[in-house]
Amino acid sequence: MIPVSGCVLTAAQMHDAEIASGISLQKLMDRAGCALAEAVWRFGSGRPALILCGPGNNGGDGYIAARLLAAWGVDVSIAASGFPKTELAVAARAAWDGLVGNLANAQSSPVLVDALFGTGLTRELPAEIAKPLHRLANAAEIVIAADLPSGVGTDDGRDYGAARADITLAFAAAKPAHLLQPAASLCGKVRIAHIGVECVANVSVLARPHLAQPGPTDHKYTRGMVIVVGGTMPGAAALSATAAARSGAGYVVGIGVTGDLPHAIVRRDHDELANTLDDPRVRAVVIGPGLGRSDRAREMVDLAIASPCPLVLDGDALAPNVVNDRPAPTILTPHAGEFTRMFGDGDGSKLDRTRAAADHCGATIIFKGADTVIASPGGRATLCPPASAWLSTAGTGDVLAGIAGAMLARGFAPHDAACAAVWLHSEAARLAGSGMIADDLLTQLPRCL
Ligand SMILES: NC(=O)C1=CN([C@@H]2O[C@H](COP(=O)(O)OP(=O)(O)OC[C@H]3O[C@@H](n4cnc5c(N)ncnc54)[C@H](OP(=O)(O)O)[C@@H]3O)[C@@H](O)[C@H]2O)[C@@H](O)CC1
Numbered sequence: 001m002i003p004v005s006g007c008v009l010t011a012a013q014m015h016d017a018e019i020a021s022g023i024s025l026q027k028l029m030d031r032a033g034c035a036l037a038e039a040v041w042r043f044g045s046g047r048p049a050l051i052l053c054g055p056g057n058n059g060g061d062g063y064i065a066a067r068l069l070a071a072w073g074v075d076v077s078i079a080a081s082g083f084p085k086t087e088l089a090v091a092a093r094a095a096w097d098g099l100v101g102n103l104a105n106a107q108s109s110p111v112l113v114d115a116l117f118g119t120g121l122t123r124e125l126p127a128e129i130a131k132p133l134h135r136l137a138n139a140a141e142i143v144i145a146a147d148l149p150s151g152v153g154t155d156d157g158r159d160y161g162a163a164r165a166d167i168t169l170a171f172a173a174a175k176p177a178h179l180l181q182p183a184a185s186l187c188g189k190v191r192i193a194h195i196g197v198e199c200v201a202n203v204s205v206l207a208r209p210h211l212a213q214p215g216p217t218d219h220k221y222t223r224g225m226v227i228v229v230g231g232t233m234p235g236a237a238a239l240s241a242t243a244a245a246r247s248g249a250g251y252v253v254g255i256g257v258t259g260d261l262p263h264a265i266v267r268r269d270h271d272e273l274a275n276t277l278d279d280p281r282v283r284a285v286v287i288g289p290g291l292g293r294s295d296r297a298r299e300m301v302d303l304a305i306a307s308p309c310p311l312v313l314d315g316d317a318l319a320p321n322v323v324n325d326r327p328a329p330t331i332l333t334p335h336a337g338e339f340t341r342m343f344g345d346g347d348g349s350k351l352d353r354t355r356a357a358a359d360h361c362g363a364t365i366i367f368k369g370a371d372t373v374i375a376s377p378g379g380r381a382t383l384c385p386p387a388s389a390w391l392s393t394a395g396t397g398d399v400l401a402g403i404a405g406a407m408l409a410r411g412f413a414p415h416d417a418a419c420a421a422v423w424l425h426s427e428a429a430r431l432a433g434s435g436m437i438a439d440d441l442l443t444q445l446p447r448c449l
């Protein structure tokens with residue numbers, strides 16, 4: 001059992017991977033049931049457990065876990081929503097020699113195991129299931145979900161009436177629902193149980209980046225020169241510039257950035273932007289934080305886009321059709337409002353929308369939020385486990401843009417740069433703790449490198 005990591009598979013991809021594994025479904029269900037029993041043993045600390053079993057293979061996992069837990073001496077009972085409908089679940093229920101109660105009048109227990117529905121859920125939970133599920137979950141001390149909390153959309157993270165779990169044990173691989181809101185919040189802590197199915201996908205969970213330390217031959221330019229362009233709100237660009245410097249850029253130039261800045265950051269005027277962009281040593285440009293929407297601001301955005309420099313576009317620089325297959329590495333960092341302004345409401349999940357937008361504009365997109373999604377043209381995407389909720393404060397987006405600039409400047413490809421930036425940002429927030437403000441991220445960033 002490991003923290004959420006690795007590939008992210010849709011329900012259909014998971015099904016294909018099960019078949020491709022060449023391992024019998026019976027064996028896979030035995031392994032899933034065993035992993036579930038171990039989780040209940042570990043997190044439930046031997047307290048009495050009630051296992052809710054549904055009609056499909058998710059329910060089958062529940063019956064198998066119940067049999068093992070009973071053999072290990074746990075006081076375990078089962079309540080089912082109906083008879084099993086799959087061959088495997090029928091066999092798993094037949095192997096359970098205890099009683100099977102009715103979900104509607106099940107008695108609560110300190111440990112509740114939710115094995116009603118997993119990847120096979122297709123619609124809203126009916127009231128006759130949702131009502132007892134919520135009643136029993138509210139009365140339990142701990143709720144452990146098998147694969148997914150019953151009542152979330154596996155692929156889009158929609159809430160179809162699920163009860164909140166404290167622990168969700170995902171079998172074989174994470175699914176989008178473990179990382180997309182609102183489902184992610186209903187999962188509690190997500191753990192993966194590897195059951196021997198090899199998973200390959202172009203969507204994965206954000207991982208700690210490999211950030212090499214500077215070597216003996218490095219100097220300020222090899223470590224990366226970043227330009228940050230300021231505007232009407234100088235504090236925002238100051239946060240970006242300082243974040244770029246604190247996340248390892250060798251040389252940071254603030255163009256039109258005024259106010260409190262570390263002495264290490266070089267200041268130049270706005271009218272030096274064009275000349276500076278011609279400097280072949282520039283490895284990344286960050287424009288947008290606190291820029292404003294004046295004509296002059298727009299001209300500067302156009303200059304930056306027309307340059308051959310790797311580019312991070314944030315805040316005021318984000319507009320519909322602002323970039324279109326720009327040849328140099330490009331990262332856009334919209335929050336939900338900016339994303340909708342740029343790409344419309346769109347259909348599908350946040351993952352689908354971000355991937356479509358990345359394909360549309362030919363750039364890497366960090367679609368920020370409580371379930372940040374990073375996507376690049378061609379379908380590669382990364383889903384991010386929830387970061388500190390204290391990040392929802394002014395200026396944190398400016399810091400992220402600056403870190404992304406530093407990651408491009410150190411030579412990462414755009415998708416890797418975006419992932420590294422989001423990871424550093426969330427790690428700095430974790431270290432900054434409760435009540436943090438954007439400036440605190442700057443203090444913590446060096447500890448994350
Ligand atoms: N990953 C792996 O390698 C392995 C995965 N395994 C496990 O298999 C699980 C997937 O199993 P699954 O495909 O049988 O689907 P599952 O979620 O049990 O439910 C389907 C049933 O629910 C019904 N139904 C759907 N929605 C409903 C609703 N709202 N309200 C009421 N009913 C609803 C649906 O009925 P229908 O839509 O056909 O009317 C059907 O009868 C997976 O999550 C994991 O736990 C392991 O066992 C083996 C290795």
Ligand SMILES: [K+]
Pocket residue numbers: 058114115116117118145146147148149150
């Ligand atoms: K479940």
